[in-house]
Amino acid sequence: MHSTLSELPARPSNEGQIAAMFDRIAPRYDFLNSLLSLRQDHRWRNRMVSLIPYKPAGSLLDVATGTGDVIFAAMSRRKEYTTFTGADISAEMLALAGGKARERQAGNVVEFRQMSAEKLEIADASCDCVTISFGLRNVVDKEAALGEFARVLRPKGTLIIMEFFTPRSNLMAKLFDFYFHNVLPVIGGMFSDKAAYAYLPRSVSAFYSPDQLRGALYRAGFLVNQEVSFLFGGCKIIQAKRLA
Ligand SMILES: C[S@@+](CC[C@H](N)C(=O)[O-])C[C@H]1O[C@@H](n2cnc3c(N)ncnc32)[C@H](O)[C@@H]1O
Numbered sequence: 001m002h003s004t005l006s007e008l009p010a011r012p013s014n015e016g017q018i019a020a021m022f023d024r025i026a027p028r029y030d031f032l033n034s035l036l037s038l039r040q041d042h043r044w045r046n047r048m049v050s051l052i053p054y055k056p057a058g059s060l061l062d063v064a065t066g067t068g069d070v071i072f073a074a075m076s077r078r079k080e081y082t083t084f085t086g087a088d089i090s091a092e093m094l095a096l097a098g099g100k101a102r103e104r105q106a107g108n109v110v111e112f113r114q115m116s117a118e119k120l121e122i123a124d125a126s127c128d129c130v131t132i133s134f135g136l137r138n139v140v141d142k143e144a145a146l147g148e149f150a151r152v153l154r155p156k157g158t159l160i161i162m163e164f165f166t167p168r169s170n171l172m173a174k175l176f177d178f179y180f181h182n183v184l185p186v187i188g189g190m191f192s193d194k195a196a197y198a199y200l201p202r203s204v205s206a207f208y209s210p211d212q213l214r215g216a217l218y219r220a221g222f223l224v225n226q227e228v229s230f231l232f233g234g235c236k237i238i239q240a241k242r243l244a
Contacts, residue, residue: 010202012140015116019089021196022066022138026092028192030067035191036184042069044235047228048133048162049073051239052081058128059083061152063117063145064135066090068097071110074131081128084110087120117145122152129153133162137207146220155244159222161213162237164204172232180204210236 012018025032033041052060052074058081062070065086075084088094097112115121117132117139130149139145149159167173180201188197208216210233214224222240229236 010199010206012138012203015089015118015140018138018140019091021193021199022088022090023092025192025196026067026090026096029093029096030069032188032192032197036187040230044162044230044237045070045073045133046077047230048131048160048237049077051158051160051226051228051237052078052129052131053158054078054080055128056080057082059126060085061120061122061127061130062086063120063130063132063149064088064138065097065112066093066135068100068110068112070131070133071097072100072104072106075104075106075109082109085122086110086112087115087117087122088112089114089116117148119144120148120152124151125154125157127152127154127157129158129160131160131162134164136161137163137203142208143216143220146216146222150221150242153242155242157242158225159217159240159242160237161240162235163207163213164200164235165207165210165233166205167231167233169232172234176231176234177201210238213238 060074060081065071065088068086071084071086086097091114094112094114101107101110118141130153136142167176185194185198188194217240221243223243224238224240226239227236
């Protein structure tokens, strides 16, 4: 049995507990993302998708896909790709993603599958690009996930990670801290699950720093190629290439 959500540690330690939390917040997830980021999340995802390399008949895997917004943005901007797969551990998130695919009549182009970033049921060297947005922070064994991304990517394939980080400037870090700890859980609690939105800032503090992430990427066989920052470094997109 899962322990209660209020017991969620800042550094995720139990995948079932994480899946249960996302199952619970799934119905209001898209709405709250837009509200809490003042619709910046769409802009950030579009920027992320603009870093997906051009690849005729390419294969894209979006890990921790949630309700599938990265995939749908990629499908409209990277039309030369022919295979789109979304992976997530939350059945409720995947059900919403599947519903959106049916609405867009894209059910035959995109496949959503329940699986963990730590153990992808995807063949070796079969993807041209792997994306993960606001997902890596929630994965229990992050090094195992990065190893899986390297395994499923073809040599020189592209990995794109988008995540929240603590901004470098003290003033911005304090503003972030205030928003994350005082505004976000209150609004999250009004519309969804307060404990889940209280977990978010704790998980950001416990996550890699950008330097630590670059180090983990290097150890997993990647070379960082490009970085984009929003919110004074509070949100970053890191594009890396799998070494041959
Ligand atoms: C904050 S949401 C991000 C969803 C989406 N990528 C976006 O940008 O809106 C995090 C997602 O990561 C998923 N997740 C957490 N741990 C995971 C794991 N080990 N493997 C796959 N998905 C995972 C959750 O179920 C959730 O849907």
